[in-house]
Amino acid sequence: MVEVSENQSDTFDIGGELTVHRLAYGAMRLTGEDIIGRPDDEDEARDVVRRAVEMNVDFVDTADSYGPGVSERIVREAIDPDEAVVGTKAGLLRNRSGDWIPHGGPDYFRNQVLCSLDRLGVESIDLYQLHTPDVDCSFEDAVNTFAELKDDGLVDHVGLSNVSVEQLDEARDMVEVATVQNEYNVGNRDHEDVLEACEDAGIGFISYFPIGGGDLGDKESVLKEVADDHDATPRQVALAWLLQHSPVTIPIPGTSSVDHLEQNVAASAVELSDDEMARLGE
DSSP: OOOOOOOHHHHHTTTTTTTEEEEEEEGGSSGGGBBSSOSSOOHHHHHHHHHHHHHHHOOEOOOTTBBTHHHHHHHHHHSOOOSEEEEEEEEEEEEOOEEEEEEEOOHHHHHHHHHHHHHHHSSEEEEEEEEEETTBBBBBHHHHHHHHHHHSSSSSEEEEEEOHHHHHHHHHSSEEEEEEEEOOOOTTTTTHHHHHHHHHTTOOOEEEETGGGGGGGGGHHHHHHHHHHHOOOOOHHHHHHHHOOOOEEEOOOBOOOHHOOOHHHOOGOOOOHHHHHHHHHO
């Protein structure tokens, strides 16, 4: 059985208490084409989530906009709440044209958390994340609403997504921030300053698009070289780099295929040398 490596992946305590393996699973792809509607094979989608848990992947990340609502429901149908920590998000809409539309406000978030609670089949959400700041709703009002949801017992921990260091600092004045989820991978390190801020504060940094959607730009050639030396794939090396780059990174590679899932999980056993880490990080 392919499992998350205890030695390589390590664990992280989300909010100081939810211990998870740092190689997680992103459930965005458990939907139809363009992240809209139901997948062609819902049984296969549920199998992917179950297989992830079988391999000791114990953190699943989803959002109310994936489907919309489809991913959350499939996660609930696939696993019991005590089998994995589940993080979900609110603050983006998904329309039939495939657009991601920032949308939020106190009343909206209070309604959406109830929808997510129902779809996930839980009384409180392990990790509830503001999916993105919305120019039509003040960041302060949004974060304060998430803090109130936590105070009301509907949310155990609060996270942010797509934020800057300045926004993270502002939010931490209002609520304890357990995680930040930004795009980050070996080929796109635009949010290195946010990662460093998370390291300093002991906040989990959930890296989405951890393998760049298959496009890692000018890192492709060195990834292939390192992968060949490890009898691995470039994507596995990209995930291994994330795990070794920082003790707070939580990569969430997503897939709708059990085979691809198993390949991703195998990345936790790839140990890169200091020289390889330096070559990849240049």
